[in-house]
Amino acid sequence: MALDLALHVGIAKKEIIWYPIFGQLYVLANHLRIDRTNPTAAIQSMKEVAHEVVKNNLSLIIFPEGTRSKDGRLLPFKKGFVHLALQTRLPIVPMIFTGTHRAWRKGGLHVRSAAITVRYLRPIKTDDWTDDKVNDCVRLLHDMYVENLPEAQMPLHYKVTRNFS
Incomplete structure (x- = not known):
């Protein structure tokens, strides 16, 4: 099975950029980040994510637990x-x-x-x-x-x- 990563986008907490190597790759892959410390900003970010997913026909990869x-x-x-x-x-x-x-x-x-x-x-x-x-x-x-x-x-x-x- 092939996974076309160009049509998939992930979503994670904004702090992911500080993870060595993985964070930089995450940003370069144009994945989305949300600010979980600010509920108003997080809700707005999620609305923007929903809009982008539908507009660009993307698949969103999300881990529903929010952490590991x-x-x-x-x-x-x-x-x-x-x-x-x-x-x-x-x-x-x-x-x-x-x-x-x-x-x-x-x-x-x-x-x-x-x-x-x-x-x-x-x-x-x-x-x-x-x-x-x-x-x-x-x-x-x-x-x-x-x-x-x-x-x-x-x-x-x-x-x-x-x-x-």
Whole structure:
């Protein structure tokens, strides 16, 4: 499978530019950055992102947790991806990454060799999502991620009900 990076854009916190090498590559690739410390500016940035995504027919790569955990376990999701979906009405294609925490540890600058798996789930239509169901939409996607993660990356509070053989 080929991924045409010219049609994909990522979104991250503005501080990403300070990560050696990765931050500079992120900027050079023309990815988007938001100021999460200023809620008004963050909301405005997200509106601009939604406009650019639709206008330029882009795919937006966003990590709904907003950050990484130290142990690779899934964290609670932020609501920003739902607000973007409400504005664009575009489908969401969940991508489940496993093993990334072994390749690049949170807080570390050294990238290690590690096996990383990416699994694409079925697209989720968002054209019928509404503002009053934001929390339900977050829960829907979070549950999909949890159900497709290995036990070692599931949130600690999640009850394992399946066999990993």
